[in-house]
Amino acid sequence: MPPRPTDLPAPDRTMPDGAAILERQRERESAARTYSRSFPIVPARAKGMTIVDTEGRRYLDCLSGAGTLALGHNHPVVLEAVQRTVGSGAPLHVLDLATPEKDEFTDALFATLPGDFADKARIHFCGPAGTDAVEAALKLMQTATGRRGVLGFTGAYHGMTAGALAASGGVGAKNPVPGIAADVTRLPFPYSYRCPFGVGGERGAQLSATYVERLLADPNGGVVPPAAMILEAVQGEGGAVPAPDGWLREMRRITAERGVPLIVDEVQTGVGRTGAFWAVEHSGIVPDAMVMSKAIGGSLPLAVIVYHEDYNEWLPGAHTGTFRGNTLAMATGTATLRYVAREGLVERAGAVGARMTERLEALRSELPVIGDVRGRGLMIGVELVDAEAEPDACGARPFAPELAAQIRDACLDRGLIVELGGRHDSTVRLLPPLVITDEQVEAVLDRLTDAIAAVTATHFRGVVA
Numbered sequence: 391m392p393p394r395p396t397d398l399p400a401p402d403r404t405m406p407d408g409a410a411i412l413e414r415q416r417e418r419e420s421a422a423r424t425y426s427r428s429f430p431i432v433p434a435r436a437k438g439m440t441i442v443d444t445e446g447r448r449y450l451d452c453l454s455g456a457g458t459l460a461l462g463h464n465h466p467v468v469l470e471a472v473q474r475t476v477g478s479g480a481p482l483h484v485l486d487l488a489t490p491e492k493d494e495f496t497d498a499l500f501a502t503l504p505g506d507f508a509d510k511a512r513i514h515f516c517g518p519a520g521t522d523a524v525e526a527a528l529k530l531m532q533t534a535t536g537r538r539g540v541l542g543f544t545g546a547y548h549g550m551t552a553g554a555l556a557a558s559g560g561v562g563a564k565n566p567v568p569g570i571a572a573d574v575t576r577l578p579f580p581y582s583y584r585c586p587f588g589v590g591g592e593r594g595a596q597l598s599a600t601y602v603e604r605l606l607a608d609p610n611g612g613v614v615p616p617a618a619m620i621l622e623a624v625q626g627e628g629g630a631v632p633a634p635d636g637w638l639r640e641m642r643r644i645t646a647e648r649g650v651p652l653i654v655d656e657v658q659t660g661v662g663r664t665g666a667f668w669a670v671e672h673s674g675i676v677p678d679a680m681v682m683s684k685a686i687g688g689s690l691p692l693a694v695i696v697y698h699e700d701y702n703e704w705l706p707g708a709h710t711g712t713f714r715g716n717t718l719a720m721a722t723g724t725a726t727l728r729y730v731a732r733e734g735l736v737e738r739a740g741a742v743g744a745r746m747t748e749r750l751e752a753l754r755s756e757l758p759v760i761g762d763v764r765g766r767g768l769m770i771g772v773e774l775v776d777a778e779a780e781p782d783a784c785g786a787r788p789f790a791p792e793l794a795a796q797i798r799d800a801c802l803d804r805g806l807i808v809e810l811g812g813r814h815d816s817t818v819r820l821l822p823p824l825v826i827t828d829e830q831v832e833a834v835l836d837r838l839t840d841a842i843a844a845v846t847a848t849h850f851r852g853v854v855a
């Protein structure tokens with residue numbers, strides 16, 4: 391069992407009835423609700439990596455608000471920032487007016503950026519969701535270039551509003567919305583395990599780069615000069631698929647040579663999660679714009695774009711919105727950014743992530759339902775496959791979505807919250823907070839291993855000894 395935080399009060403008899411809350415949720419909320427279907431629990435208290443539900447059950451949270459909670463739940467520096475700001479009498483909402491909190495947040499954020507990007511960067515505060523920041527980045531580049539089309543990748547996830555959804559790869563979400571995919575040219579992301587070219591590894595990534603370069607250069611290729619390319623350095627919802635650094639450098643070279651602005655969506659990868667403060671730092675590329683949300687708000691909603699001043703072509707009011715500068719989120723964001731940098735959590739995410747990935751890789755040789763283990767830092771994917779089926783030319787076996795869902799449920803039974811992602815929701819994704827302790831690492835791996843072994847033993851008797 392993980393260590394029990396002593397300052398996490400257990401729910402008592404005054405707790406509302408969790409089952410009744412879940413029932414009311416099912417009756418009243420939209421059919422589009424998601425995580426609450428996967429995790430039929432009612433969190434009542436949380437501290438660090440631990441959630442306690444209304445029934446008093448404890449869970450280790452490896453979902454972290456879909457990668458939002460860099461410092462876990464209710465970290466002292468976050469709570470202190472909330473209390474200090476509320477106590478100071480600062481206005482909690484003043485549209486996009488300048489405030490000391492916003493000024494400080496901008497300083498703190500710029501201090502984390504790669505130097506050659508920060509020197510000439512502009513920031514725009516967006517509506518408080520990653521998807522609005524993606525819309526802003528696409529619109530900015532469309533305005534600046536006078537072009538319309540977007541280059542997007544297979545497996546990408548950029549959000550649920552029209553432009554972000556169009557740039558995303560998931561067919562299931564786009565299919566019911568007629569016309570949503572207009573003006574996006576889909577390019578092959580170097581997903582090594584299921585290589586779009588059927589070869590995998592470095593060779594697959596090289597083929598992807600060659601394809602992109604030749605397509606854009608081909609006068610009969612059908613792609614009119616686009617407004618932007620948008621990509622994730624590590625695809626998050628796509629199943630924790632990291633792009634090789636060399637491939638990212640190729641994308642930077644190709645877009646720069648053709649005058650196509652490069653937008654890197656760091657909504658999930660940012661604030662140390664991949665073992666670099668920003669994932670672009672691994673490859674050393676300098677994008678034209680970065681999209682940021684999730685962890686930058688230190689648990690509260692905040693989203694911005696940061697871009698090269700050359701693209702500062704908007705007219706006043708070009709991307710407005712009422713909630714663009716939540717004082718509390720800027721205070722908690724500042725506290726989080728500074729704490730992550732000061733406490734060496736970026737390096738820790740890299741080291742702990744490598745250790746976890748190594749352990750999971752070892753497990754792969756014991757449990758053939760694990761087809762692939764991948765990721766970067768504390769953004770880890772474990773892809774489940776049908777171990778009894780024949781592998782394809784790349785060595786990949788078919789997806790195992792039912793098995794993956796059973797494993798997620800078995801993890802929950804064992805007090806571990808993990809969500810699925812990737813193609814057919816067949817990848818278990820691990821997104822623990824950067825402050826995960828060594829004991830918690832062990833507990834996460836033990837529970838996951840136990841869950842996989844238990845589900846596998848039931849469903850694939852004969853495959854596992």
Ligand SMILES: Cc1ncc(COP(=O)(O)O)c(C=O)c1O
Nearest residue numbers: 519520521547548549626657658
């Ligand atoms: C890479 C990436 N971009 C954009 C988004 C959209 O962010 P939001 O859900 O806050 O709209 C997400 C959300 O998971 C994401 O992972």
